Amino acid sequence: MERRPNIADVARLAGVSTATVSRTLSTPERVGAPTRARVLEAVAASGYRANAAARDLRQRRARAITLLAPNLANTFFSSIIAAVQEVADTAGLTVQISDSQVEGMRLAGLGADGRTDGILLLDGQLDPAMVKGWSVPIVMVCEWMPDATLPSVSTDNVAGARLAVDHLLDLGHLRIACLGGPEGNVLSAARAEGWRAALSARGVSPRPQDLIAGDFTMARGVAAAWDWAAQTDRATAVFCTSDESALGFISECDRLGISVPRDVSVVGFDDIEFSDRFIPPLTTVHQPRRQMGLLAAKQLVSALTEARPLDVAAEVLPSRLVVRASTTSPL
Amino acid sequence: MERRPNIADVARLAGVSTATVSRTLSTPERVGAPTRARVLEAVAASGYRANAAARDLRQRRARAITLLAPNLANTFFSSIIAAVQEVADTAGLTVQISDSQVEGMRLAGLGADGRTDGILLLDGQLDPAMVKGWSVPIVMVCEWMPDATLPSVSTDNVAGARLAVDHLLDLGHLRIACLGGPEGNVLSAARAEGWRAALSARGVSPRPQDLIAGDFTMARGVAAAWDWAAQTDRATAVFCTSDESALGFISECDRLGISVPRDVSVVGFDDIEFSDRFIPPLTTVHQPRRQMGLLAAKQLVSALTEARPLDVAAEVLPSRLVVRASTTSPL
DNA sequence: ATGAAAGCGCTAACAG
DNA sequence: CTGTTAGCGCTTTCAT
Numbered sequence: 018m019e020r021r022p023n024i025a026d027v028a029r030l031a032g033v034s035t036a037t038v039s040r041t042l043s044t045p046e047r048v049g050a051p052t053r054a055r056v057l058e059a060v061a062a063s064g065y066r067a068n069a070a071a072r073d074l075r076q077r078r079a080r081a082i083t084l085l086a087p088n089l090a091n092t093f094f095s096s097i098i099a100a101v102q103e104v105a106d107t108a109g110l111t112v113q114i115s116d117s118q119v120e121g122m123r124l125a126g127l128g129a130d131g132r133t134d135g136i137l138l139l140d141g142q143l144d145p146a147m148v149k150g151w152s153v154p155i156v157m158v159c160e161w162m163p164d165a166t167l168p169s170v171s172t173d174n175v176a177g178a179r180l181a182v183d184h185l186l187d188l189g190h191l192r193i194a195c196l197g198g199p200e201g202n203v204l205s206a207a208r209a210e211g212w213r214a215a216l217s218a219r220g221v222s223p224r225p226q227d228l229i230a231g232d233f234t235m236a237r238g239v240a241a242a243w244d245w246a247a248q249t250d251r252a253t254a255v256f257c258t259s260d261e262s263a264l265g266f267i268s269e270c271d272r273l274g275i276s277v278p279r280d281v282s283v284v285g286f287d288d289i290e291f292s293d294r295f296i297p298p299l300t301t302v303h304q305p306r307r308q309m310g311l312l313a314a315k316q317l318v319s320a321l322t323e324a325r326p327l328d329v330a331a332e333v334l335p336s337r338l339v340v341r342a343s344t345t346s347p348l
Numbered sequence: 349m350e351r352r353p354n355i356a357d358v359a360r361l362a363g364v365s366t367a368t369v370s371r372t373l374s375t376p377e378r379v380g381a382p383t384r385a386r387v388l389e390a391v392a393a394s395g396y397r398a399n400a401a402a403r404d405l406r407q408r409r410a411r412a413i414t415l416l417a418p419n420l421a422n423t424f425f426s427s428i429i430a431a432v433q434e435v436a437d438t439a440g441l442t443v444q445i446s447d448s449q450v451e452g453m454r455l456a457g458l459g460a461d462g463r464t465d466g467i468l469l470l471d472g473q474l475d476p477a478m479v480k481g482w483s484v485p486i487v488m489v490c491e492w493m494p495d496a497t498l499p500s501v502s503t504d505n506v507a508g509a510r511l512a513v514d515h516l517l518d519l520g521h522l523r524i525a526c527l528g529g530p531e532g533n534v535l536s537a538a539r540a541e542g543w544r545a546a547l548s549a550r551g552v553s554p555r556p557q558d559l560i561a562g563d564f565t566m567a568r569g570v571a572a573a574w575d576w577a578a579q580t581d582r583a584t585a586v587f588c589t590s591d592e593s594a595l596g597f598i599s600e601c602d603r604l605g606i607s608v609p610r611d612v613s614v615v616g617f618d619d620i621e622f623s624d625r626f627i628p629p630l631t632t633v634h635q636p637r638r639q640m641g642l643l644a645a646k647q648l649v650s651a652l653t654e655a656r657p658l659d660v661a662a663e664v665l666p667s668r669l670v671v672r673a674s675t676t677s678p679l
Numbered sequence: 680a681t682g683a684a685a686g687c688g689c690t691a692a693c694a695g
Numbered sequence: 696c697t698g699t700t701a702g703c704g705c706t707t708t709c710a711t
Contacts, residue, residue, distance in 0.1 A: 021460070021483070023688055034698045039690055049696055066460035070410070071688035073401035074703050081444070090430035090638075092423035092621070099421035102447050106454070111444050111463065113412070116433050123437070129352070129397035131704095132442065152352070235625055268625040290423070294566055294599040296627045307421075354704055365682045370706055380680055402704035405687050462688095 022063040031059035042067065073131070081111040082317060083133040087140040089116045093261075093287065093306070094139065097158065100310030101137060108318045110134070117143060128153035135317045138167075141203045154320055154327045158313040159304075160203050161331065170313040170332045174204055177302040177336030178211025178256065179218075181284040184300070184338055185254045186219050189346045190282060194227040194252035196241050196262055205233075208258040208286060227252055231262050238265025245281075246273055253281060253347040260285035260292045260301055267295070267343065282344040298341035305334055353394040362390035373398065404462070412442040413648060414464040418471040420447045424592075424620065424637070425470065428489065431641030432468060439649045441465070448474055459484030466648045469498075472534045485651055485658045489644040490635075491534050492662065501644040501663045505535055508633040508667030509542025509587065510549075512615040515631070515669055516585045517550050520677045521613060525558040525583035527572050527593055536564075539589040539617060558583055562593050569596025576612075577604055584612060584678040591616035591623045591632055598626070598674065613675040629672035636665055 028035045033056060041048045041056040048056070059065075073079055084101055086094050098114070105112045113133060117124065117140040124143075127136060128151045135153050141160030148155065148165055157169035185193050195212040198205030209228065216223055229244055231237045238257060242265070245251060257263035263285030267277045277283050277297060285292060285301035292299035312332060320327040359366045364387060372379045372387040379387070390396075404410055415432055417425050429445070436443045444464060448455065448471040455474075458467060459482045466484050472491030479486065479496055488500035516524050526543040529536030540559065547554055560575055562568045569588060573596070576582060588594035594616030598608045608614050608628060616623060616632035623630035643663060651658040 021462075024690095025688080035688090036690075036699080037697060040697085043690085047696075052696080064460075066457050068405070068688050069461040069463040070401050070404035071703090072690075074399070074405050074687090074705085075689045075691085077703070079401070088430070089433055090427045092426045095423045095426055096421045098429075098445070099419070099447065102420055102445060103450055106446070106450055106452075109454075112446075113442050113444050114429070114433060115437070115443075116430065119434055119437055121437075123440075126397050129395075130400040131352075132400040235621065239625070264622065265625055268627060268629075271627050290566065291595065291622050294570070294596055296599060296602050298599075355706095356704080366705080367683080367707075368681060371681085374706080378680075383680075399704050402687090403706075405689085406704080406706045408687070 021068075022065045023068065024065070027056070027059045027063055027065045030063060031056045077131070079132050079134045080109065081113055081133050082135045082137060082314075082321070083113045083115060083127070084137045085115045085117050085120075085127075085140060087117050087142070089114060093289065096306045097139070097310035100307045101314040104311060104314035104318055108322060110318065110321075125150070127151045134321050137313055137317060142201055154317060156313045156317045156327065158309055159306075163203065166329050168316065168327050168329050168331070170309050170316070170334070172304045172309070172334045172336045174207035174336070175211040175214065177286065177304070177338075178208040178258070179215040180336065180338040181256050181286065181300075181302050182212050182215035184340065185256065185282060185284060185344065186215065186221070188254075188282065188344060190252075190254040191221060191347075192227065192250070192252040192254070193221075193223070194229055194245060194255045195223070196229045196231045196238065196255055196257040196266065198258045199232045205231075205258060212256055229255075231258065233259035233262055235261045235265035235268075238262030238267075239269040242266045242269035242273060242275075246270070246275065251281070254283070254344070255281060256284050256286075258286050260287040260289045260299060263299055263301065263343075264291065264295055267297075267299070278343050278345040282347070284344055288339055293341070295343075297343045300341045300344040301339055302336050303339050304336060308334060352399075353396045354399065355396070358387070358390045358394055358396045361394060362387045408462070410463050410465045411440065412444055412464050413466045413468060413645075413652070414444045414446060414458065415468045416446045416448050416451075416458075416471060418448050418473070420445060424618065427637045428470070428641035431638045432645040435642060435645035435649055439653060441649065441652075456481070458482045465652050468644055468648060473532060485648060487644045487648045487658065489640055490637075494534065497660050499647065499658050499660050499662070501640050501647070501665070503635045503640070503665045503667045505538035505667070506542040506545065508617065508635070508669075509539040509589070510546040511667065511669040512587050512617065512631075512633050513543050513546035515671065516587065516613060516615060516675065517546065517552070519585075519613065519675060521583075521585040522552060522678075523558065523581070523583040523585070524552075524554070525560055525576060525586045526554070527560045527562040527569065527586055527588040527597065529589045530563045536589060543587050560586075562589065564590035564593055566592045566596035566599075569593030569598075570600040573597045573600035573604060573606075577601070577606065582612070585614070585675070586612060587615050587617075589617050591618040591620045591630060594630055594632065594674075595622065595626055598628075598630070609674050609676040613678070615675055619670055624672070626674075628674045631672045631675040632670055633667050634670050635667060639665060
C-alpha cells in the first residue's frame with residue numbers, strides 16, 4: 018500500500034512547480050491554459066487530493082463549523098441539523114457536532130485549537146463567560162443568552178405563547194394551565210411569560226396551581242397529566258410549552274379516561290412532524306425550524322467566507338398558531 | 349487582538365525546548381517532574397492550546413470520524429447520532445456529519461483529503477465502487493451493502509418482521525398486508541422477506557394487492573391508508589415496515605372513520621419514541637438504535653486508536669416485538 | 680531527561 | 696505566467 022500522492026508528486030508529473038499546481042487548483046485563471054491542462058491531467062492521473070491538514074495549517078482556518086446542541090438525541094434538532102449541513106456543504110465547509118451536555122472540559126476551549134471556524138450554539142444555558150471565551154464567531158439558534166450579546170436566530174416565543182393562549186381564551190376557556198419547560202431556560206421563561214401576558218390582558222389571573230412544572234419532555238407530559246388530573250377545580254385547557262410534553266399529556270389523559278379535546282383542550286409549542294398526525298391532531302405554535310437552521314448557518318457561513326464580522330442582531334422570526342383538533346370550547 | 353500563543357511561546361516562557369513542551373503535553377512521564385511543572389505553568393499562563401491542524405499534519409491523522417446518513421432530517425437517526433458523538437467524545441475524536449443525499453461530488457473522495465479517520469455509513473444504497481474507494485475504515489450501521497464486504501452493525505430485520513407477522517397470525521389474522529419501504533433498500537427487502545416467510549410458514553399465501561408500495565415516511569403511510577381502504581376484500585391487518593408509516597396509516601384511518609385496532613390491526617417497525625405514546629400505542633418491532641450507534645462507533649474508534657484493522661463482520665443484534673394496543677383479533 | 684533539527688504538505692510572497 | 700522559497704505549528708527521531 019503506497020502513500021497518497023502529494024502536491025510535489027503532481028508537480029513532478031506535470032513538469033511544473035508545486036506553486037503552479039496549487040494555483041491551478043485554487044485560482045485556475047491565473048495559470049496559462051496549456052499548463053493548466055497538463056496539471057489537471059497529472060492530478061487526474063495520480064488521483065491527487067490536497068491534504069486538508071496542511072492547507073488548514075497554512076491558511077489558518079479549519080473549513081469547518083461546529084453545531085453545539087444540549088442533547089443531540091432530541092428529535093427537535095433533526096431538521097435544524099439537516100439545514101445547517103446543507104448550507105455548510107454548499108459553502109464547502111464540514112459540519113462538526115457536539116453535545117453540550119456530554120462534552121466535558123473540551124467545551125471550554127472550543128475555538129482555541131483551530132479545529133473550527135465558527136459555532137452554531139443551540140444551548141442558552143452554558144456559562145456566558147465560557148462562551149465569551151470562544152475565539153471564533155458564534156450564532157445562537159432557537160435559544161439565546163440574555164447576558165451575552167450574541168447574534169441569534171429564534172422565533173418570537175412570547176408572541177407565540179400569547180397566540181396559543183388567546184386561542185384558548187377565544188374558545189371560552191377561563192382556567193388555562195401552563196405546563197412549563199426546564200428551569201432556567203429562556204424558552205420556558207418566554208413562553209410562560211406569554212401565557213401570563215395573554216391572561217392578564219383579558220383580566221384573567223392564573224391560580225398558582227395552574228403553572229405546572231415541566232421540562233419539555235414527553236415523559237414529563239405524561240407525569241403532568243397526573244398532576245393536573247389530581248387537582249380539584251382543574252383548568253379546562255392546558256398550554257404545553259412543547260409538543261412533546263403536549264403529546265405525552267394527551268396520551269396519558271387518554272389512558273386515564275380523559276378525552277382531549279372533549280374534557281380538556283391542549284395546545285402545544287413547536288409543531289413537530291408528529292403533531293399533525295397525532296390523534297387528535299395537535300393545535301400548536303409553529304416554529305420554522307428549518308428556516309432557523311438555514312438562516313443561522315447562512316449568517317455564520319457568509320461572515321466566514323467574506324471575512325466579515327458578524328453583526329450582533331437578534332433575528333426573530335414570527336411564530337404562528339396552527340389550529341387543529343386538540344382544542345375546543347369548554348362545555 | 350494578538351495571535352494565539354504557539355508551542356515556541358510556551359517553550360520560551362518555560363525556558364525549555366519545544367520538544368519538551370510537546371512531551372509534557374503528550375507523554376508527561378517522559379519529562380522530569382520539575383521541568384514538567386514549569387511547562388504546565390507556562391501553558392496555563394499563556395492559555396496555550398495545541399493547534400489541531402499542525403498536529404494532524406504531523407501525525408497524519410484527523411482525530412475525527414464522519415457519520416454519513418441518507419437524510420439527516422430523519423428523526424430516526426437522532427439517538428444514533430447522539431450515541432456516536434458520545435463514544436467519539438470519550439475517545440477525544442470529533443464527529444463530522446454529512447448527508448449522502450446532499451453531498452455532491454465531495455462524496456467520492458471522502459477519506460482522501462485526510463479530513464477524517466473513519467466513516468460510519470448509514471446508507472446502504474451508495475455506489476459500492478465509490479465506497480470501496482474511500483481510503484479510511486468504514487463501519488455500516490442499520491443498513492448494509494450486499495455487494496461490498498464491510499463490517500456492519502444492524503438488527504435482524506427478517507426475524508423482526510417474522511415476529512410481527514407471527515403475532516398477527518397468532519391473533520387470527522389471515523389476510524395480512526405489508527406496507528413496504530423504499531425500492532432497492534436492504535431494509536425494505538429484508539422486512540418484506542420476513543413478512544412473506546412468516547406467512548408461507550403457516551401456509552398463507554399473500555395476494556398481490558397485499559404488498560403496498562411505501563417508503564418508510566409518514567406521508568406515504570397516510571397515502572397507503574387510502575390505497576388499502578379502496579381495496580375490496582381488504583386485509584384485516586397491516587404490517588408497516590416503519591413506525592412512521594404505521595403512524596401515518598393509523599392517523600389517516602382515523603380520519604377515514606376506520607378504527608385501529610377494531611377495524612384493522614397495525615404493526616410497525618423501529619419502535620421510535622412516539623410509538624409508545626401514540627393513541628393507540630403502537631405494537632412494533634424494537635430496534636436498539638442507541639446500542640447500534642454505540643457498538644458501531646466503538647468498533648470504529650477502537651480500530652482507530654489501536655491502529656488495528658477492522659474485522660469484516662456483520663454484527664446482528666436481536667430484534668424483539670413490543671406488543672401494545674394497535675393489534676387485536678379480527679372480528 | 681532534554682535539545683536540535685528535520686520535516687508533515689501546502690500556500691503565498693516575492694522574483695523574474 | 697511561472698518558479699523559488701519561506702514558513703504555518705507541531706511531533707519525532709537522533710544526539711547528547
